[in-house]
Amino acid sequence: MPGERGTPPPLPPSLTLAGGASFYLAVGGLVLYGVVWAVGLNGWRVAKTRYGRAWAPSRLAALPPASVPGVTIIRPLCGLDSNLYNTLETVMQLEYPRYEVIFAFQDAGDEAIAVAQLLIKNYAHVDARIVINPAKVGVNPKVNNLMQPFAEAKYDLLWVIDSTVAVTDGTLGRMVDAWLGGGDVERTAEAGYTPPARGDVGLVHQVPIAVVYTSSWGSLIEQAFLNGNHAKMYLSINDVAVDSCVVGKSNMYSRANIAGLRTPSPSLRAAPDPPSGLAGFGPFMAEDNMIAMTLWRAGLKHAMTGDVALDFIGALSVRQYIDRRARWIRVRKVMVLPATLVEPFTESLLGSLVGSWALHRLFGLPQAAVFGASVLAWFLVDNSVRRNLSTNARHIGPQTSFATFAVAWAARELLALPVWLYAMVGSTVVWRGHRYRILASGEAKRVD
The missing domain is CATH 3.90.550.10 (Spore Coat Polysaccharide Biosynthesis Protein SpsA; Chain A)
Incomplete structure (x- = not known):
């Protein structure tokens, strides 16, 4: 039995090989989550002070x-x-x-x-x-x-x-x-x-x-x-x-x-x-x-x-939106690959998932509650940004209602990771009716 003479007591979970790896992953995830939030909140500050x-x-x-x-x-x-x-x-x-x-x-x-x-x-x-x-x-x-x-x-x-x-x-x-x-x-x-x-x-x-x-x-x-x-x-x-x-x-x-x-x-x-x-x-x-x-x-x-x-x-269809986003992800991945690889973690769902798991692993906070609070905070910050930027646009275009923005924002967040995965596995894009391959140099070569 554990604790008897000659039998070492079990290691705490954090000191086992698997536990140690998850601990360091959680620290890294929390740092990444904090950096993304710091960048986002700084953007919100600029929108509020400069454009509001x-x-x-x-x-x-x-x-x-x-x-x-x-x-x-x-x-x-x-x-x-x-x-x-x-x-x-x-x-x-x-x-x-x-x-x-x-x-x-x-x-x-x-x-x-x-x-x-x-x-x-x-x-x-x-x-x-x-x-x-x-x-x-x-x-x-x-x-x-x-x-x-x-x-x-x-x-x-x-x-x-x-x-x-x-x-x-x-x-x-x-x-x-x-x-x-x-x-x-x-x-x-x-x-x-x-x-x-x-x-x-x-x-x-x-x-x-x-x-x-x-x-x-x-x-x-x-x-x-x-x-x-x-x-x-x-x-x-x-x-x-x-x-x-x-x-x-x-x-x-x-x-x-x-x-x-x-x-x-x-x-x-x-x-x-x-x-x-x-x-x-x-x-x-x-x-x-x-x-x-x-x-x-x-x-x-x-x-x-x-x-x-x-x-x-x-007017864009959802398919046209997906193709548009995928096109520019494929361009960015050959121009700024490190930033493109990190990009999914700057989105609300995956970023909040990483952050909530890290806070649960390190401090025992309830993961589901932290995840929900994080996504909600993400949405409120984005809504505040768009409202402040619209100060400069009220006399030119119609304003989207809060409810419409909320539904469109949720759809965008749900699509973000699938669109990124789809974009990362391809290298051709359709642009102005023609098909191009994006080369490693960032140049485009017409292939149709």
Whole structure:
């Protein structure tokens, strides 16, 4: 019997081989759970303090045109996107004294040309024009679309906005404020303007939030994701600024800086005369992330304003939502594999499961109760984030009700892990009607 002479007493469960392993797993799980919550709560703090109020107009809005840097706004267009006239119209109504607008097309027969022509007619006082150029420098249609506008832009400052994105009237002035670091009026004069150098701000962007007019379950789930967990993490990562984290819905940068970038494409660098500048990003599907990352590594900081990029989401089926999320997971896994492997633990269900098990293993807390409380807290934080971000969007799009958001959020969380698993076992994506394979370098190769 245990305890008799010559028979050692049994070890406590925590000191057995299995018990010791589970103890250290629980410690690691609790640390991971704590880090994810810290990042999420920081994103919630940023949403509440920076976006939960209206912002005053930029000081630049009242200056004469000759006293501010000129900005070229480029809208790359292809087809009739959802709510197209209204989204494009927002850049014709900006409170900024010196800018031009270029509507960029690749096809002279594009249906959206008529929309751009109508806008130019209705806002004849705005310096705006249409550029059509079918040339292609890579598989990325957005890069192809931007080549001619980059060459023809009047100004060094370029603000590229996706066709589905609307902006508020004071956004441009506040972006230029952020670009200039908030100070030095002398530097605002075009005569004294120089492209940013290492240590300066070299990219200004906004957090994207989804606006849904035509409600479908796919679009509502996408909206719950973008306006909740995605926005929370996006704001937090950019707040601590340990690395580049940029979505290309609304980005401002310097043409001179882009022109000086060496292509990150291994296949292009192996060519006898590799392209530099924008053309060097043509092989990448996620050109926005690659440009931002290359600028970051060149020592140019990224900045954000208290504005949002209002992304009008058309009607999506649940299957279309799944394909959309899987596509970008497959892109990310070859670009930032460690972050993509950790991604499921930043979601409410798996993260709460790990956290509740760790707290039960280490402190004996009831696992089911801790799990339920964690998921509920996760939902409340995401709902608060989307409400604060919507402060900047109330006069542009309809507001989703609390009940609708709750159902869409729950559906998104239930789908998160299955979508991630589905994405991780494949390497091909369908993008704009064509099939591509994502290579280890992050480049896309058309396979259809």
